[in-house]
Amino acid sequence: MRLFDNPVLTRELLTTLRSPRAFVLQMLYIAALGAIVYFAWPAESEGLRQVSPSVARGLFDIFFLGQFFLVALMAPAFAAGGISGEKERKTYELLLASPLSPGAILFGKLASALAYLVILIVSSLPLMILCYLLGGLLLSEIIRAYLVLILAAGTFGLLSTACSSFFRRTSSALVVSYLVILPLAVMCVVLTRTDAPSVREFVSIAVLPPWCLAAWVVLAILVNRRLLHPPDVGSEGKDVIDEEEEMKYAIGVVIDRDLFPDKLFAPAKRTDLMPDGANPVLDKELRSEIFSQGTLMLRVVIQVSMLLSIPLMAGLLFLRSDKAGYYVAYVLTFNMLVGPVFSSGSITQERERQTMSLLLTTLLRPVGIVAAKLIAALRVSTVLTFLLTEQIVLAYVMLGELRARLWTLMVFFLIIAVTCLATSTIGLLCSALARKTATAMVMTYLALLLLFAFPIGVERYLAGDQRFTDSQLAAFTVTSPFSAALNVPMHTTRADMAGLNAQPLKVADTVLVNVAGLRLPVWLIFLMIYPPFCLAGFGLTCLVFRFRWWRAGVQG
Amino acid sequence: MIEVVNFTKRYGDFLAVDDLSFTIGKGEIFGFIGPNGAGKSTTIRFLATLLRPTSGEGRVAGHSVTGDPMAVRRVIGFMPDDFGVYDGMKVWEFLDFFAVAYEIPRAFRKKIIGEVLELLDLTSKRDDYVSGLSKGMKQRLCLAKTLVHDPPVLILDEPASGLDPRARLEMKALLNELKQMGKTILISSHILSELADFCTSIGVIERGKLLAAGSIGEIQQRIRAYRVLKVRVLGEDTTRAKEVMSNDPSVRQIESFDHTVTAEFVGRDQDMARLLERLIQSGISVQSFAEEPLSLEEVFMMITQGVVG
Numbered sequence: 001m002r003l004f005d006n007p008v009l010t011r012e013l014l015t016t017l018r019s020p021r022a023f024v025l026q027m028l029y030i031a032a033l034g035a036i037v038y039f040a041w042p043a044e045s046e047g048l049r050q051v052s053p054s055v056a057r058g059l060f061d062i063f064f065l066g067q068f069f070l071v072a073l074m075a076p077a078f079a080a081g082g083i084s085g086e087k088e089r090k091t092y093e094l095l096l097a098s099p100l101s102p103g104a105i106l107f108g109k110l111a112s113a114l115a116y117l118v119i120l121i122v123s124s125l126p127l128m129i130l131c132y133l134l135g136g137l138l139l140s141e142i143i144r145a146y147l148v149l150i151l152a153a154g155t156f157g158l159l160s161t162a163c164s165s166f167f168r169r170t171s172s173a174l175v176v177s178y179l180v181i182l183p184l185a186v187m188c189v190v191l192t193r194t195d196a197p198s199v200r201e202f203v204s205i206a207v208l209p210p211w212c213l214a215a216w217v218v219l220a221i222l223v224n225r226r227l228l229h230p231p232d233v234g235s236e237g238k239d240v241i242d243e244e245e246e247m248k249y250a251i252g253v254v255i256d257r258d259l260f261p262d263k264l265f266a267p268a269k270r271t272d273l274m275p276d277g278a279n280p281v282l283d284k285e286l287r288s289e290i291f292s293q294g295t296l297m298l299r300v301v302i303q304v305s306m307l308l309s310i311p312l313m314a315g316l317l318f319l320r321s322d323k324a325g326y327y328v329a330y331v332l333t334f335n336m337l338v339g340p341v342f343s344s345g346s347i348t349q350e351r352e353r354q355t356m357s358l359l360l361t362t363l364l365r366p367v368g369i370v371a372a373k374l375i376a377a378l379r380v381s382t383v384l385t386f387l388l389t390e391q392i393v394l395a396y397v398m399l400g401e402l403r404a405r406l407w408t409l410m411v412f413f414l415i416i417a418v419t420c421l422a423t424s425t426i427g428l429l430c431s432a433l434a435r436k437t438a439t440a441m442v443m444t445y446l447a448l449l450l451l452f453a454f455p456i457g458v459e460r461y462l463a464g465d466q467r468f469t470d471s472q473l474a475a476f477t478v479t480s481p482f483s484a485a486l487n488v489p490m491h492t493t494r495a496d497m498a499g500l501n502a503q504p505l506k507v508a509d510t511v512l513v514n515v516a517g518l519r520l521p522v523w524l525i526f527l528m529i530y531p532p533f534c535l536a537g538f539g540l541t542c543l544v545f546r547f548r549w550w551r552a553g554v555q556g
Numbered sequence: 557m558i559e560v561v562n563f564t565k566r567y568g569d570f571l572a573v574d575d576l577s578f579t580i581g582k583g584e585i586f587g588f589i590g591p592n593g594a595g596k597s598t599t600i601r602f603l604a605t606l607l608r609p610t611s612g613e614g615r616v617a618g619h620s621v622t623g624d625p626m627a628v629r630r631v632i633g634f635m636p637d638d639f640g641v642y643d644g645m646k647v648w649e650f651l652d653f654f655a656v657a658y659e660i661p662r663a664f665r666k667k668i669i670g671e672v673l674e675l676l677d678l679t680s681k682r683d684d685y686v687s688g689l690s691k692g693m694k695q696r697l698c699l700a701k702t703l704v705h706d707p708p709v710l711i712l713d714e715p716a717s718g719l720d721p722r723a724r725l726e727m728k729a730l731l732n733e734l735k736q737m738g739k740t741i742l743i744s745s746h747i748l749s750e751l752a753d754f755c756t757s758i759g760v761i762e763r764g765k766l767l768a769a770g771s772i773g774e775i776q777q778r779i780r781a782y783r784v785l786k787v788r789v790l791g792e793d794t795t796r797a798k799e800v801m802s803n804d805p806s807v808r809q810i811e812s813f814d815h816t817v818t819a820e821f822v823g824r825d826q827d828m829a830r831l832l833e834r835l836i837q838s839g840i841s842v843q844s845f846a847e848e849p850l851s852l853e854e855v856f857m858m859i860t861q862g863v864v865g
Contacts, residue, residue, distance in 0.1 A: 273652050273665050280656035288644040353640035358701070361604050361634045362657035363626060550608070 008100065008108025012082075016116060029120055033127050036062060042134075053136025060137055062461070063128055064145045065189065067121055071153045072185040073449070074117055076177035077442045079160035081170040082109035083227075085438070088170060088352070092230075102227035106161065106220060114157045121149050144204050148192055151212045156181050162219045165226045170438040172297035175341045178445075179304050182337065255295045255302075265383035266290050281359075281369050285346065285376030297341075302384065305334050309388050317395035321402050321490075327392060328412045328485040332419050335385040336452060339423030340430075340444035343377035347431040347545065348440050360549060370428065370542050378424040385420055389413065401491050405507075408488050411523055415488075418530045419481040423448060425537040432544040451479045459483070474511040474522050484526035487511060557582045557709055557740040558603065563612035565598050565764075572598045574764040576612070580742060580757070582708075585735050587751035588744035589856055590761035596744040597637055599761070600713045603742065604634040616709055630658075633702030637713040637744075641686040641694060647678060650686045650697065651704055658705035668704055676700045676730065692723035699730065710734065710741045717745075728754070760859045767859045775855055782808075782820040784848040785828070789815055790841035797840050804831050821847070 016022055040062075042055050083105075086092040095105060128142055160177040167173040191203040257268040267286055274283050291298075309330070316327040347370075350356045359369065389412075396402045396409045427444045434440035455477040462468055462476075477483035489510045512519040558580040565573040573595040580586040590596050601607040603614055605625035614621035617631040642650065651669045660668065673679045676696045681689065689697060695715060702710060716727045732754050734741060745751050751758065759769040768775050785807070789797050797817050801807050806823025821828060832845050 270649060270652075273662055273669075274656050276662045278656055280653045283656075284642060284645065284649075284653050288642060288649060291644055353642070354636075354638055355640045355642060357601075357604075357606055357634075357636045358639055358654075358698075359657070360606060361629055361632070362654060363629055363659055364657050552606070 006104055006108045006111070008095075008105055009112050010108075012108065012112030013115060016112065022116060026120060026123060030123055030127070033063070033066075033124055037127055037130060053134065056131045056134035056136040059131045059134075060128070060142070060145070061193075063124065063131070064149075065193075067124060067149055068152060068185065068189060071117060071121070071149060072156055072181055073445070074120075075114065075153055075156035076160040076163075076174055076181060077445075078117060079110065079113035079157045080164050080173040080177045081438050082113055082161050083164040083223075084167055084170045084173045085164075087168055096227065096230060102224045103220075105227055106223050109164075110157055110161050113161065114153050117153050117157070118150070121146070121153065144201070148188070148204050148208060151208055152185070152188065155184075155212045155215055158216055158219045158223075162223050165223045167297060169345075171341055171345045171441055174438065174441055175337060176297055176300050176304075178337050179301055179334075182333065183308055255291075255298060261383065261387060265380040279368060279372045281364065281372035282376055285372060286379065289376075290342075290380060298384075301338055302387070305338075305384075305388060309391055313391040313395070317391060318399070321395065321399050324392065324395065324402065324408075324412070324490060325486045325488055328415065328488075329482045331385060331388045331392075331416055332452075332481045332485060334388060335381060335416065335419050335423055336445075336448050338384055339377075339381040339420060340427035340441055340448070342380045343374065343424040343427030344431045344434075344440040344444045345437040346373040346377055346428060348434055348437040351435065352437060366546050366549065367542050370432070370538070370545055373431075374424060374428050374538060374541075377428065378420060381424055382417065382420040385416060389416060405491060408490065411488050411527075412485065414527055415481050415484050415523060418527055421534050422451075422481075422530050425534040425541070426451075429537050429541045429544065432541045432548065452481060455480045456483055470511050471513055471519075475513045478513065478522055478525040478529065481526060484523040487522040489521075557584070557617055558586070558742060559615040560599065560603070561613045561615075563599060563602060563614060564610045565595070565602065565607065566610040572764050573602075576761070576764070576766050578759050578766060578769045580740060582740055583738050584756045585731075585741045585743065585754055587755035587758040588742060588761065589751065589758055590744075590746065591860075592746055594761045595764040596746075596761060597713055598764075600711055600742070600744055601636075603628075604632060604636075604711055605629055630705070631707050631709050633705070633707040633710045635698050635702045635710075635712045635715055637717060639698055641689075641697070643687050645686045646683055647673070647686055647689075647697060648682050651700060654701045655704045660705060668706070672700045672703050675703070675733070677726075692719050692726075695719060695723070695727065696730075699727075703734075708738075708740060710739050710743075712741065712743045714744055714746070758855075760856060762860050772855070775859075782822045785819045785821040785831075786844070786846055786848050787817045787819075787835070787842060788844045789817070790843050793840045796838065797835060797842075800835055800838050800840065801831065804834070807831070815843075818848075 037059060040055055040059055083092070086095055100108075125146070131137065132139065132142060156177075159180060160173065163173040163177045163180075164170070167176065188208070192200055192208075194200055255262050255266060257263055257266045269287050270283070274280060312327055312330050316323045316330075350359060392409065392412060396406065402409070423444075426447050427440070430440040430443040430447065431437070434443055459473050459477050462473060474483070474487070487510060489507050491507050510521045512521055513525060515525060560579075561577050563573055563576040564571070576595070576599060578586075588596050588599070598607065602609055603616060603621060605621055605628050608622065616628045619627040619631065621628050642653070645653070648669055651672060652665060655665045655668060670679075673682055676699060678693070678696060678700060681693060681697075686694075686697065695718075699712070699715060702712070712731075715731070716724050719727060731741065731743065735754055743751065743755070755772065757769070757771045758775065760767045760775075768778070770778075787797060787801070794812050794815055794817060798810055798812055801817060801819055802810055804823075804827075806821055806827045807819045808822065809820045811818050821831075823831075828847070832842070835842055835845070
């Protein structure tokens with residue numbers, strides 16, 4: 001294997017690092033971390049000695065968790081396009097036909113994807129050492145944290161590269177990588193951040209490294225084999241996929257368009273002409289495009305999400321029914337991952353496939369095209385997401401204390417529905433803004449993180465601060481469906497099933513937010529702001545679509 | 557049917573098309589010839605309502621390209637030079653998609669799709685997936701797509717590029733058929749022989765400038781100060797034929813090879829007829845007497861070399 005004189009690595013690094021973007025990003029990253037340290041640094045009057053250890057620990061936590069999730073998010077963003085990008089650019093066969101060994105290709109792709117990430121991680125080290133000077137941290141702890149980070153980067157990167165070799169489109173590879181990485185990341189954080197130091201040490205030194213290495217070897221062998229005898233070359237891997245043929249060899253879930261609930265997101269293929277007045281774009285998206293790349297991605301997505309939902313359902317719905325909001329948060333996370341897949345590619349793909357000019361010279365109006373794309377994406381993502389809510393319904397039917405608060409089920413469903421709308425709309429907007437599907441997807445994920453997850457992080461960070469009231473803090477998070485779901489007031493006592501009516505349930509207090517003199521719960525504000533926001537987003541998408549078209553007309 | 561008036565397109569400092577004007581009458585087949593990068597596609601994309609002009613105007617079937625693009629789209633069938641197809645769609649679905657996009661009622665669609673498939677010889681491929689078709693088939697399918705709404709005007713950008721010789725011939729036959737159907741066709745190509753047989757008129761474009769436009773005959777006359785005359789005689793008559801011809805004031809530069817005498821002819825058609833008369837009167841056995849046609853290649857080379865201003 002050629003490690004250093006690797007043409008794949010050289011080319012990738014050249015194209016990534018040639019643009020000033022890489023350096024600007026690194027600067028922004030370090031600046032953000034530096035700002036956190038600056039503001040968290042204890043003031044002199046506070047008496048450095050007493051406060052600093054706890055501050056150092058807090059900073060260390062932020063650094064570690066922040067960087068860990070950065071790795072979990074960015075490793076797929078960089079690596080998932082590695083091999084599928086070659087397929088999309090039609091350079092896959094050129095690469096495979098070269099004398100480069102599959103191992104060298106894999107190494108080049110992986111190293112180039114991770115190099116930048118590792119640079120980012122390592123460049124945060126000086127700031128970390130600064131925190132070390134505050135005291136209260138062990139050097140071994142810092143080393144351990146960076147070891148976990150590097151291991152995570154390698155594992156997530158390799159997983160994403162493996163997905164990239166298995167899928168034809170970067171978007172499919174990206175979403176499957178995220179879906180697989182998310183539970184792994186959460187598990188890893190839970191295990192390495194427990195309060196018991198011995199467990200922490202044991203997991204990060206004795207458990208993670210061997211398991212990661214084993215995973216690397218297995219994945220490397222799989223990818224190697226796939227590159228050596230690629231089943232997906234010939235017409236750049238764009239062979240026609242016959243659904244029936246594929247169903248025969250599918251493992252696990254098969255998707256059958258004729259059966260419920262599959263037909264909800266994938267209506268059967270037409271056997272006859274479209275009816276008059278049909279929106280042809282909508283019909284095309286739902287009946288033809290959804291499985292055009294095969295059902296592998298959808299099947300993996302459905303299976304993994306279902307598998308994850310089982311332990312979560314047991315824990316969060318049946319054992320601790322007061323934590324139902326957390327199960328809803330899982331459903332929302334699923335939508336946040338999967339929703340953008342169907343919308344963020346819908347406009348960019350027309351461009352990438354060079355079908356845009358065919359579409360634009362017909363009598364279809366931009367609003368009609370954009371609306372069709374939104375409805376198709378929304379439909380698929382909503383149905384897939386609501387497949388996970390049957391567990392909630394089951395819990396509400398079976399558990400008395402949940403049944404007594406049936407209205408919360410309605411609120412949960414509304415929150416999920418509104419989130420579906422939001423993820424699809426934002427995805428479509430990014431698809432109109434970006435040139436490439438992969439860019440549009442990463443843009444969508446960043447936007448969703450900023451709206452959905454970032455406010456919660458800020459709220460948690462400021463939680464202990466005396467300057468803010470609970471209501472003010474909650475006001476930060478109204479854009480987040482997670483916050484909305486967790487703010488739905490659940491009972492705190494488990495009801496005695498027999499004497500349910502005799503014994504009223506104790507319900508947790510809800511934090512109310514002041515809005516123009518009214519005091520409203522977070523979930524209600526969330527439900528109120530998103531529909532008009534999405535409408536505006538749709539309008540903006542139409543405008544951007546028209547504008548890009550207009551600009552294409554001016555620029556050729 | 558198609559009218560382009562002072563169309564200019566500028567990309568920054570680069571002048572892609574410079575003050576282009578031409579007219580194409582109803583039922584004409586207009587061949588748009590020029591090397592790669594001459595501005596053919598720019599002009600075509602402008603006429604297909606995809607491109608805004610820096611200045612100038614275009615009209616298709618009386619509708620302004622910039623003022624009423626929807627009306628223009630209704631009357632044109634546009635085939636871009638580089639296009640993709642949708643995945644997961646069968647041939648008939650692809651055509652149905654565009655038929656609906658052109659607002660054709662369902663009652664007519666079945667018949668139209670059948671007819672178009674028949675015309676393009678794609679009937680056997682009706683239930684094949686579009687993405688699995690060969691390049692030639694895709695080109696044909698795209699042409700089928702441009703015909704579903706039966707537009708009177710077809711704008712085809714390099715419809716035969718990238719096709720093998722057989723597919724090229726088939727494409728040619730198809731275009732001939734469309735010509736018979738009375739369609740007005742604007743077709744671009746950088747391969748001249750593709751257009752020579754069936755174009756009623758041509759426009760030669762290079763570096764954004766229209767160098768010549770009109771029927772092939774017209775352009776020939778403008779290009780050449782003389783015509784080439786080829787006379788083939790039987791037996792030993794070659795020398796005598798040369799003699800007779802050299803006495804004619806319209807003939808200059810006589811050459812002979814084997815039994816053929818070639819000469820430059822500067823006179824009118826009547827002068828040519830008189831020359832033939834004289835040859836026969838002199839007892840020369842004329843096997844053939846013909847003006848050598850100018851190939852489109854020669855026209856093109858002469859125009860782009862600046863022979864014609």
